[in-house]
Amino acid sequence: MSTLPAGRATTAEPEPRPTTIIYVFAVTDSPVPREVLARTPGHDGGGPLRTLAAGAFHLVVQDVPAADYGEAALAERLNRPDVLERCARAHHRGVETAASAGPAVPLPMATLYLDDGNAVRAVTAREASLRALLERLRDRTEWAVKVHGPAAGPGAAADGEGTGDGRSYLRRASARRRTERETREQALARAHAVDRELRRYAVAATRHRPQSERMTGTSVPQLLNVAYLVDDARREEFVRAVGSLAREAGATGLEVTVSGPWIPYSFARLVDTDAVERGARQEVVA
Template sequence: MSSTPDLAADADRPEVGTGVWLHGVVRDVDPAVLAAIPGMAGAPVRAVRAAGLSAVVSTAPLTEYGEQALRRNLEDLAWLERAARAHHAVVDALARRGPVVPARLATVHHDDARVAGQLAARRTELTGLLDRLTDRGEWGVKGYQVPGALPRAAEETGTGGAGAAYLRRRRAQLTAREQGQRIAAEVAAAVHDTLAGYAVAARRHAPQDRRLSGAPTPMVLNGAYLVESARLAGFTALVAALGERHPELRLELTGPWPPYSFAEERPAGPALTVREPAC
């Protein structure tokens, strides 16, 4: 929800009525298509049209999506996951039919007039982004460290008994681990640079924690790449070739995704942003 003055809520008074949750902006969309896509409250999404563009929105009850409710719910991981999945399902359905500028999660406007006003005010920017995203898709490449593929440090020899031998082995293990982490980081940077050179645009996001990735080894690359649809086969082949060339990393190609990483000319900020003007 926006923190703009006209939407600020009285902390002592529960919010009533409805707001407008923004999913994304497209050039145009068939109402029949929207009728089959459930929005945040389960009802079909709809389009707000202005300035030659269409904003795809959900009617959002303020009891759940108002200023106060959002600040509370965004701290609830179960609620956040449900909201993110519902939002993504709409954006993904739009992306499968053409270019879309996804809105950030929790972008809620006061009413349709405010949405239309944003379309008019940002028409040049949004049109440029839609042009840039046409016939292109976002693909993710994650790289995970493969410790077993790294050369082990040579074990030191010497005398001094069992205690000294243990310390030497332990020091060798730590040295090998540090070397492995350094090499993996260097390889990840080289892989990203190579993929970025092939793609139209690229973003390198912070690696995910293992609790989120579910991987047994650390993630050292979390890249997003905007790829021409006509060059996708070449990009896929390049990822495979880089994986064979660098056994230190296990590369994982995912996508296509809606272009979340490229919805702005500048690198995106935190994914969970509560603000009105973001698209």
């Protein structure tokens, strides 16, 4: 048996840090053609998009530089609006690529793993819930419906501000506020009636918070902001129903708009996939 010379010691060589990590865009159960992946640009500085087999699933992934996409570096970069926008657009392109082959579950932006093995283990451990969610999304798309209005009425000056005594002015102001409140309540009731009718054509629906005037770019208030999960077979029926409701609402001063079809982001997390995201946070390069 050999022994080390006195006064000498050995130290384990530190494991080299990976130069790339794995960015996961989405999970699907349908293989994505290579030519589709090849023509889809991913994140800046990363390799081409590729698929990674994970049991019954296929992950759309990209190898990205660890120095730029490690947790600390990425958090700092995403504080810059221009970088955040580029990352969001790249993430959406990756999700669209997955959805081009079949139903897809978009993972949260910046879902990262140290390597392929960690990504595969995190996803296959949630096979049952992901399979159920993919089945729920199959042959269905998301449609967004927004209801705006009515436009704000004239201000206090139009009510004769400065005329008459103070009590008369206060009565007029109180009456105006009451009228405005009643008008808004009636408009909300009509908007909710639109929502109830459209739910008849949808598999599921979820209300989002109405967008602010800064987001919509108009001073007309947004009363309703709803996403509907619709069977593709009922797409035309749903759109016709929106058109009919929009015409009826227009006569009362409301505007109903629809957009779609979209990837069903609003419905892709109704089954608990949070554990996949937690796994990503635990295994990502710090």
